[in-house]
Amino acid sequence: xxxxxxxxxxxxxxxxxxxxxxxxxxxxxxxxxxxxxxxxxxxxxxxxxxxxxxxxxxxxxxxxxxxxxxxxxxxxxxxxxxxxxxxxxxxxxxxxxxxxxxxxxxxxxxxxxxxxxxxxxxxxxxxxxxxxxxxxxxxxxxxxxxxxxxxxxxxxxxxxxxxxxxxxxxxxxxxxxxxxxxxxxxxxxxxxxxxxxxxxxxxxxxxxxxxxxxxxxxxxxxxxxxxxxxxxxxxxxxxxxxxxxxxxxxxxxxxxxxxxxxxxxxxxxxxxxxxxxxxxxxxxxxxxxxxxxxxxxxxxxxxxxxxxxxxxxxxxxxxxxxxxxxxxxxxxxxxxxxxxxxxxxxxxxxxxxxxxxxxxxxxxxxxxxxxxxxxxxxxxxxxxxxxxxxxxxxxxxxxxxxxxxxxxxxxxxxxxxxxxxxxxxxxxxxxxxxxxxxxxxxxxxxxxxxxxx
Numbered sequence: 001x002x003x004x005x006x007x008x009x010x011x012x013x014x015x016x017x018x019x020x021x022x023x024x025x026x027x028x029x030x031x032x033x034x035x036x037x038x039x040x041x042x043x044x045x046x047x048x049x050x051x052x053x054x055x056x057x058x059x060x061x062x063x064x065x066x067x068x069x070x071x072x073x074x075x076x077x078x079x080x081x082x083x084x085x086x087x088x089x090x091x092x093x094x095x096x097x098x099x100x101x102x103x104x105x106x107x108x109x110x111x112x113x114x115x116x117x118x119x120x121x122x123x124x125x126x127x128x129x130x131x132x133x134x135x136x137x138x139x140x141x142x143x144x145x146x147x148x149x150x151x152x153x154x155x156x157x158x159x160x161x162x163x164x165x166x167x168x169x170x171x172x173x174x175x176x177x178x179x180x181x182x183x184x185x186x187x188x189x190x191x192x193x194x195x196x197x198x199x200x201x202x203x204x205x206x207x208x209x210x211x212x213x214x215x216x217x218x219x220x221x222x223x224x225x226x227x228x229x230x231x232x233x234x235x236x237x238x239x240x241x242x243x244x245x246x247x248x249x250x251x252x253x254x255x256x257x258x259x260x261x262x263x264x265x266x267x268x269x270x271x272x273x274x275x276x277x278x279x280x281x282x283x284x285x286x287x288x289x290x291x292x293x294x295x296x297x298x299x300x301x302x303x304x305x306x307x308x309x310x311x312x313x314x315x316x317x318x319x320x321x322x323x324x325x326x327x328x329x330x331x332x333x334x335x336x337x338x339x340x341x342x343x344x345x346x347x348x349x350x351x352x353x354x355x356x357x358x359x360x361x362x363x364x365x366x367x368x369x370x371x372x373x374x375x376x377x378x379x380x381x382x383x384x385x386x387x388x389x390x391x392x393x394x395x396x397x398x399x400x401x402x403x404x405x406x407x408x409x410x411x412x413x414x415x416x417x418x419x420x421x422x423x424x425x426x427x428x429x430x431x432x433x434x435x436x437x438x439x440x441x442x443x444x445x446x447x448x449x450x451x452x453x
Contacts, residue, residue, distance in 0.1 A: 042257030
C-alpha cells in the first residue's frame with residue numbers, strides 16, 4: 001500500500017535531508033512536489049489543499065529553517081501532518097455496552113463486506129476473546145447468505161440462518177434475540193449492497209439501524225477507488241450515523257488516496273485495513289504507523305506485535321536450545337522458519353515494516369517473492385526426513401527425485417541448498433555471539449542475489 005506515494009515523498013524529502021541549510025525557496029519547491037505526489041495518489045483536492053497549507057505554515061517558519069537538521073525537521077513536519085490528516089490514533093471498537101454489542105456493516109456491492117465480517121469475527125474471537133454471532137440481511141443475493149455461512153464456519157463464529165423470502169429487519173431482530181439467548185458477546189450484521197447509493201438502500205439500512213441501535217456502524221469501502229471511497233463514505237454518513245470506516249483491498253492500493261481522504265471528508269475514523277484475502281488479513285488502523293511506512297521509516301511496533309502473536313514461542317525456544325548445543329540448523333528448521341514468516345504476512349509484508357528497506361535496490365526487493373517461499377517449502381516437503389536432517393547427503397539422483405516430486409527444477413533444489421547453507425552459517429555465527437559478523441555477511445550477500453530467507 002502507498003507504494004507510489006511513498007516513493008515520491010521519500011524521493012522529494014531525501015534531497016533535503018543532506019542539506020545543511022534550507023531556504024524558503026527550496027522548501028517551496030519541496031512543498032510543490034509533495035502536493036503533486038498527493039494529487040497523483042488520488043487524494044481529494046480539499047484534503048491536499050489543507051495538508052499543504054499546514055505543512056507550508058510550519059515549514060517556512062522557525063521550526064524548520066532554524067533547526068540544526070532542517071531536512072529531518074521537515075520530515076517530522078510532513079510526518080506529523082500525515083498523522084493529523086488520518087487521525088491522531090487508533091479508534092477502537094466500542095464494545096462497552098450490554099451484550100450482545102451489535103456491529104452493523106454497510107457498504108456498496110463488491111466492497112468486501114461479507115469477507116470483512118468474517119475477518120472481524122476472527123479478530124474479535126482471537127484478539128478480544130469474544131463469542132461472536134453473524135447474520136446476513138442481504139435477501140437480494142442468496143449467494144451472499146451462503147458465503148457468510150461458509151466464512152462463519154471457517155472463523156468459528158455462530159451463524160444465524162436467514163433466507164431470501166424474509167424481511168431484513170425481521171432477520172436482524174430474530175438474530176439479536178438469538179444472540180441474547182446464547183449469551184453472545186458480539187452480533188455482526190451483514191447488510192445488502194448496491195452498485196451505487198440509492199434511496200431504497202439508504203431507507204433499508206436506516207430501518208435496520210433503528211431496530212438494532214448498534215454499538216458500531218462500520219462503512220466498508222474498497223480503498224482502490226481512491227477519493228471516490230471517501231465521497232461514498234460521506235454519502236452514507238449523511239444518511240446514517242457511522243462510527244467508523246473499514247478500508248478493504250488496501251494491499252492492492254498503491255496510491256493510498258482513500259486512507260488520506262476518508263477522515264477529513266467524513267469526520268469518521270478509519271478503524272481497520274483489509275490487507276488480503278485470508279481471514280487473518282485485518283489490521284487495526286494506526287495513523288502514526290501508516291505515516292511512518294509512507295515515509296520509509298518502517299513499522300517496527302506492528303512487526304513486533306505480529307511476531308508476538310504469530311511466532312510459535314515453543315518452537316523458537318527449542319531451536320535456540322538446539323543451536324546453543326552446537327547442533328546444525330537443518331532443513332526442517334528452515335521449513336519452520338518459512339512457515340512462521342508466512343504467518344506474519346510473508347516477505348513483502350516484513351520488508352514493508354522494516355526501517356530502511358525502502359532504500360534497497362529494486363533488483364533485490366523484486367526478488368523477495370512469497371511464491372519463492374512456497375516453492376522452497378514444496379522442495380523441502382519432497383525430501384525424506386533423513387535428507388532434511390542431513391542435507392549434505394543430497395546429491396545428483398536425490399536432487400532429481402526431489403525436483404520431480406516438488407514440480408521444480410534441479411537448479412531450484414541447488415538454489416535452496418545454497419541458501420540453506422548460507423543461513424546455517426549465519427545462525428552458527430549468531431550462536432557464537434558474532435552478531436556483527438552475521439550482519440556484515442548478510443549485507444555483503446544481498447546485492448549479489450536473492451535475500452537468504
